[in-house]
Amino acid sequence: MRQSHLFTKTRKEAPTDEVAKNAQLLIRGGFIHKEMAGVYSYLPLGLRTLNKIETIIREEMDAIGGQEIKMATLHPSEKWKQTGGWDNVDVLFKLKSRTEKEYALGQSEEEIVTPIAQEYATSYKDLPVSVYQIGQKYRDELRAKSGIMRGREFGMKDMYSFHESQEDFDRFFSITKEAYLRIFRRAGLDAKVTEASGGSFSEKLSYEFMVITDAGEDDIVYCPSCIHCANTEVAKAEAGGECPKCKKGTLAKARAAEVGNVFDLGVKYPKAFSFTYKDKDGKEQTPIVGCYGIGTTRLMGTIVEVFADEKGIVWPESVAPFNIHLILISSVEGTAKAAADALYEKFRMAGVEVLYDERDLRAGEKFADADLIGIPLRVIVSEKTLKEGKLEVKNRKTGEVQMLTETELLKTVSATLSV
RNA sequence: CGGGGCGUAGUGUAACGGUAGCAUUCAUGCUUUGGGAGCAUGCGGUCCGAGUUCAAAUCUCGGCGCCCCGACCA
Numbered sequence: 001m002r003q004s005h006l007f008t009k010t011r012k013e014a015p016t017d018e019v020a021k022n023a024q025l026l027i028r029g030g031f032i033h034k035e036m037a038g039v040y041s042y043l044p045l046g047l048r049t050l051n052k053i054e055t056i057i058r059e060e061m062d063a064i065g066g067q068e069i070k071m072a073t074l075h076p077s078e079k080w081k082q083t084g085g086w087d088n089v090d091v092l093f094k095l096k097s098r099t100e101k102e103y104a105l106g107q108s109e110e111e112i113v114t115p116i117a118q119e120y121a122t123s124y125k126d127l128p129v130s131v132y133q134i135g136q137k138y139r140d141e142l143r144a145k146s147g148i149m150r151g152r153e154f155g156m157k158d159m160y161s162f163h164e165s166q167e168d169f170d171r172f173f174s175i176t177k178e179a180y181l182r183i184f185r186r187a188g189l190d191a192k193v194t195e196a197s198g199g200s201f202s203e204k205l206s207y208e209f210m211v212i213t214d215a216g217e218d219d220i221v222y223c224p225s226c227i228h229c230a231n232t233e234v235a236k237a238e239a240g241g242e243c244p245k246c247k248k249g250t251l252a253k254a255r256a257a258e259v260g261n262v263f264d265l266g267v268k269y270p271k272a273f274s275f276t277y278k279d280k281d282g283k284e285q286t287p288i289v290g291c292y293g294i295g296t297t298r299l300m301g302t303i304v305e306v307f308a309d310e311k312g313i314v315w316p317e318s319v320a321p322f323n324i325h326l327i328l329i330s331s332v333e334g335t336a337k338a339a340a341d342a343l344y345e346k347f348r349m350a351g352v353e354v355l356y357d358e359r360d361l362r363a364g365e366k367f368a369d370a371d372l373i374g375i376p377l378r379v380i381v382s383e384k385t386l387k388e389g390k391l392e393v394k395n396r397k398t399g400e401v402q403m404l405t406e407t408e409l410l411k412t413v414s415a416t417l418s419v
Numbered sequence: 420c421g422g423g424g425c426g427u428a429g430u431g432u433a434a435c436g437g438u439a440g441c442a443u444u445c446a447u448g449c450u451u452u453g454g455g456a457g458c459a460u461g462c463g464g465u466c467c468g469a470g471u472u473c474a475a476a477u478c479u480c481g482g483c484g485c486c487c488c489g490a491c492c493a
Contacts (some may be wrong), residue, residue, distance in 0.1 A: 005487050009444090010455095011429090011430065011443090012430080012431085012443070012444090013430060013431050013443080014430090014431095015430070015431085015485095016425090016430090016431075016485090016486085017425090017426090017485050017486055018485095018486085019486065019487070036484085036485090037485065037486085085493095089493080090491080090492090091491085091492070091493085107493075110493085126451080139492080139493090140493090141491085141492075142420060142490080142491060143420090143489095143490090143491080145487085146485085150492080156425095158493095177472095206493095217492080218492080258492095260492080263493070265493095272425095281430060281486080292493075293493075307423070329452080329453055330452065360452095361452090361455090362451085362452055362453085362454085362455075362456060363452070363453040363455095364452095364453075364454035364455050364456080365454080365455045365456090366453090366454085366455090367453080367454045367455085368454065368455045369455080371454090382453070384453070392453095
């Protein structure tokens with residue numbers, strides 16, 4: 001992508017109505033646009049990053065047998081009334097049509113997925129089964145806050161699984177937990193797992209996945225030596241004590257963001273919809289249901305919060321909108337431009353995602369933009385580098401600068417990409 | 420939803436009740452070219468509605484919107 005064609009531009013200052021670091025940087029970098037409190041549009045750079053996050057999630061969900069679907073987000077009120085959610089879920093957006101018919105906007109999809117599963121999972125032979133989707137969710141938050149960390153419309157991956165027995169559910173539950181940890185690791189984050197209550201709708205087991213950041217909304221007690229942590233709302237052990245899991249670390253306290261959660265929903269939803277399947281003996285049985293969520297846009301905000309420095313965003317390679325930011329430092333003679341154009345084509349041929357800054361701007365402005373946008377590797381082509389016969393390659397995260405030949409650079413890049 | 424703060428150009432900021440100014444962005448031209456350049460010219464604004472007043476960005480009331488703390492948070 002040539003930067004002169006990029007739909008967005010950067011800006012020096014963030015709007016004063018944004019205090020959250022993630023929203024300030026993402027708006028300044030042109031990743032997102034604020035529509036209203038708690039609602040953001042995703043622009044080319046932001047969407048590229050969000051897509052990468054979704055791809056990681058999709059790969060890991062597929063790997064454990066999840067099947068992707070896309071459910072309606074406009075829901076008939078009847079289904080919510082059938083589970084009691086219409087009156088009890090206070091974040092549910094409710095709306096009315098011209099003909100006074102009532103609808104809900106999806107804030108979670110148990111009410112939709114359960115009747116669908118009921119149609120197809122009619123026999124024990126159809127179980128276990130798990131389906132997931134990635135899409136928009138709507139919650140009527142009394143107060144949206146923290147930029148894209150807690151919005152009224154946001155992106156979420158939600159998966160639902162159906163099982164014959166508690167044992168089978170437990171097996172899948174722990175497989176999913178491991179997949180979740182892989183997802184967060186691949187996204188560059190060090191996530192911890194907490195055991196927490198099931199919330200308002202389930203007394204059964206649940207886990208929350210926490211990433212330490214001041215931008216979070218939860219307080220946790222965690223162990224530096226393992227992934228154990230506990231929400232202070234329910235923590236039995238206190239900070240300063242020994243870790244009850246690994247017995248090695250001394251528990252510490254921190255602010256954290258909940259980037260994912262998994263719940264044992266039991267039989268609540270199948271019961272509400274009279275969903276049964278036939279077991280081996282032809283008897284009707286009620287399946288056990290689990291649900292598994294990851295806030296995709298919140299994850300993106302968390303990554304910004306965790307890695308950003310005073311100059312701007314620092315994306316981990318795996319979720320960066322581009323692999324390389326190629327920067328041409330313009331010159332009077334113009335030979336650098338030809339070299340940079342050629343390099344840009346070479347990268348494209350090699351399948352490397354490049355943002356090519358060929359704009360006719362001064363070096364300082366281009367560098368500042370590059371720092372703000374946060375692409376992992378910066379490659380500079382100028383008369384100066386051409387004279388040396390090398391390219392200047394700067395690492396956004398470490399600031400380290402290397403002078404490489406074109407061949408060396410392509411090798412470095414393909415090595416990074418294959419990870 | 421309770422409490423607090425704030426609404427002036429795309430963005431950031433000034434203006435005692437009396438000519439809405441500055442910076443930046445944007446447009447045009449010239450000069451510049453390795454860390455957000457310089458000069459010149461130009462476009463662009465008081466959230467909405469009432470009220471007080473000779474006169475309202477400024478004071479009063481109402482509405483709407485935004486932010487923060489709390490509560491809430493599948």
